[in-house]
Amino acid sequence: MVKLANPILLVGIPLFFAFLIAVLAPLYKKSVKYMPIIAFGLNLTVALSLIPEVLKKGVVIATTAGIKPPFAINMAVDRLGLFLAIIASLLGFVVSIYNTVYIKDEPAEKFYMLFTLLVTGLTWMIITGDMFNLFVAFEVTSISAFGLVGFHRDKGAVEAGFKYLVLGSIGASLLLIGVIMLYAATGTLNMADIAQKLLKFSFRQKLLPYVFIFTGLGIEGALFPLNAWLPDAHPAAPSSVSAILSGIMTTAAIYGIIRTTVTVFNYYQVVIFLILFGLLTLIFGETAAFFQKDIKRMLAYSTIGQTGLFFYAFSLGSVNGMKGAFMQMMNHSIAKAMLFLLVGGIILRVGTRNIDDFAGIGRKMKITAFFFAIAAFSLMGLPPFFGFWSKLQIIFATLKGVNFYTVSFVIIVLFMSVIEGAYFFRVLQVMLFKEPKEGVEVKEAPGWMLTAVIILGIILIVMSVYPQPIMNYAGKAASDLVSRNVYINAVLHLGGL
Amino acid sequence: MIYYVGAFLLIGIGLYAIIIKKNLIKILIGLDLIASGTNLLIVSIGYVNGGTAPIFSRAGITAKMMVDPVPQALTLTAIVIGASELALAAAFVVLLYRHYGTLDIKKIRSLKW
Numbered sequence: 001m002v003k004l005a006n007p008i009l010l011v012g013i014p015l016f017f018a019f020l021i022a023v024l025a026p027l028y029k030k031s032v033k034y035m036p037i038i039a040f041g042l043n044l045t046v047a048l049s050l051i052p053e054v055l056k057k058g059v060v061i062a063t064t065a066g067i068k069p070p071f072a073i074n075m076a077v078d079r080l081g082l083f084l085a086i087i088a089s090l091l092g093f094v095v096s097i098y099n100t101v102y103i104k105d106e107p108a109e110k111f112y113m114l115f116t117l118l119v120t121g122l123t124w125m126i127i128t129g130d131m132f133n134l135f136v137a138f139e140v141t142s143i144s145a146f147g148l149v150g151f152h153r154d155k156g157a158v159e160a161g162f163k164y165l166v167l168g169s170i171g172a173s174l175l176l177i178g179v180i181m182l183y184a185a186t187g188t189l190n191m192a193d194i195a196q197k198l199l200k201f202s203f204r205q206k207l208l209p210y211v212f213i214f215t216g217l218g219i220e221g222a223l224f225p226l227n228a229w230l231p232d233a234h235p236a237a238p239s240s241v242s243a244i245l246s247g248i249m250t251t252a253a254i255y256g257i258i259r260t261t262v263t264v265f266n267y268y269q270v271v272i273f274l275i276l277f278g279l280l281t282l283i284f285g286e287t288a289a290f291f292q293k294d295i296k297r298m299l300a301y302s303t304i305g306q307t308g309l310f311f312y313a314f315s316l317g318s319v320n321g322m323k324g325a326f327m328q329m330m331n332h333s334i335a336k337a338m339l340f341l342l343v344g345g346i347i348l349r350v351g352t353r354n355i356d357d358f359a360g361i362g363r364k365m366k367i368t369a370f371f372f373a374i375a376a377f378s379l380m381g382l383p384p385f386f387g388f389w390s391k392l393q394i395i396f397a398t399l400k401g402v403n404f405y406t407v408s409f410v411i412i413v414l415f416m417s418v419i420e421g422a423y424f425f426r427v428l429q430v431m432l433f434k435e436p437k438e439g440v441e442v443k444e445a446p447g448w449m450l451t452a453v454i455i456l457g458i459i460l461i462v463m464s465v466y467p468q469p470i471m472n473y474a475g476k477a478a479s480d481l482v483s484r485n486v487y488i489n490a491v492l493h494l495g496g497l
Numbered sequence: 498m499i500y501y502v503g504a505f506l507l508i509g510i511g512l513y514a515i516i517i518k519k520n521l522i523k524i525l526i527g528l529d530l531i532a533s534g535t536n537l538l539i540v541s542i543g544y545v546n547g548g549t550a551p552i553f554s555r556a557g558i559t560a561k562m563m564v565d566p567v568p569q570a571l572t573l574t575a576i577v578i579g580a581s582e583l584a585l586a587a588a589f590v591v592l593l594y595r596h597y598g599t600l601d602i603k604k605i606r607s608l609k610w
Contacts (some may be wrong), residue, residue, distance in 0.1 A: 146582075146585055157599075166515060166524060170531065180538060180571070301609070
């Protein structure tokens with residue numbers, strides 16, 4: 001009897017289904033579109049059934065080939081990893097429901113396969129406990145993302161896909177160089193083992209591999225100035241893929257940076273630089289989003305801004321800051337995925353991505369407009385939505401010691417929130433209060449697409465009404481992460497076999 | 498030592514090709530050079546001068562005379578990944594050529610590069 005609460009299933013199940021799609025596609029072309037729903041439904045079950053064990057033990061570890069760490073590859077799920085794994089499988093599940101009606105272009109079966117691989121790779125990146133495995137998961141994610149960005153095969157999509165591919169593969173090579181430098185220095189690839197062996201090394205000796213790994217993951221995580229691919233790739237991809245890319249992919253890459261910085265390198269000396277990266281990304285993303293006319297491009301820039309915000313919160317280096325970062329991650333993942341899914345429905349009905357052409361459609365597409373407003377409010381941090389609590393947490397964490405720097409950081413964060421509010425309100429104003437153009441007939445988006453959004457919307461509303469459990473959990477995850485021994489001891493002193 | 502220098506030279510040449518060259522095929526070659534340089538770096542890290550294959554059944558060979566097998570396994574994985582990435586890139590180049598009729602990156606500008 002295989003135990004259900006096993007982290008390895010989080011990778012194994014969808015990987016199996018992804019290749020099953022390829023096998024079954026010639027025979028049952030119509031039914032393969034339901035495969036991702038089954039795969040991520042099972043994945044969500046596994047992730048949720050891991051909760052009690054993770055809450056009890058802190059870290060759940062799966063070994064491969066029956067060999068204990070530090071040898072062989074292991075999967076380690078701690079509180080933070082579980083948190084993101086649940087979000088990843090939830091988004092995978094919901095977006096698969098959305099895909100069943102959204103994807104009409106051929107070859108659809110290849111889309112479903114790549115989509116399953118994309119979410120698998122993301123979950124894999126989150127739960128792996130091995131540096132080289134991180135690279136492999138990173139490549140699984142990026143290669144399927146390249147294919148999905150170019151899926152429509154029109155001029156813009158192909159160009160965006162190629163641009164993304166060039167930058168993404170440079171990033172992967174840099175990550176690999178960093179990993180191999182770590183191997184040369186410590187003789188192991190296991191994260192916990194590397195962490196222990198790196199204690200002997202000085203700040204300057206650790207700097208070179210860190211810079212390589214940071215740059216490699218930073219390209220995928222869209223940190224300024226490495227994010228040139230994102231504003232092209234997200235609009236070019238089908239909306240459901242943009243939801244995954246925006247919602248969980250940048251988050252997973254930032255998670256990789258967090259894991260290497262805190263757990264593996266124990267690197268609090270670089271925090272000042274990371275704050276700079278976070279704030280620059282925030283400022284760049286939000287100001288660029290403000291000037292966009294294309295709604296998907298606007299959301300893509302807004303993703304850059306949000307990434308900057310939670311990266312900044314993490315780089316404060318304190319437990320409170322990281323708590324705020326994790327809350328903001330969750331808020332961003334769910335709200336931004338909702339927005340992209342809704343925009344997909346709007347584009348389907350209106351046929352254009354230009355914000356000015358959305359005049360008055362909110363009166364016809366009432367459900368769409370309602371959930372668009374909820375997601376936008378939560379993203380910009382209006383009370384009583386969840387985004388308010390996470391931004392409040394970030395500001396409190398910044399104001400730990402009041403001096404010139406912290407106050408100016410808070411001013412920047414607040415000012416950027418205002419800009420964010422400005423462009424979202426502009427879209428809502430066009431959608432709800434402008435007179436519709438003559439002769440434009442729009443109706444509500446298809447039912448299954450709305451179902452997907454409504455599931456996410458209900459989760460967001462519940463989160464907003466009862467934020468306390470999630471806040472407590474995020475705080476515990478942050479304190480586990482900061483006291484690195486929880487993770488390291490659990491992996492290295494695994495009892496039994 | 499010479500291997501490390503060679504590996505980083507290859508990576509540098511690859512980056513140069515990607516940044517400076519305007520031809521899509523040359524950019525592909527640059528990507529491949531970066532991957533090859535990385536692979537060379539990985540193998541040379543596990544290399545022992547005059548070392549032999551790590552097979553324990555042969556008599557008279559101790560662990561000191563063997564090369565490290567882990568980097569070789571990693572290189573195999575990295576080669577496979579690099580090859581598939583390059584194949585995908587080549588497919589993109591074919592599609593770009595069909596859309597624009599050119600391989601010159603300066604003429605392919607429907608998006609802001």
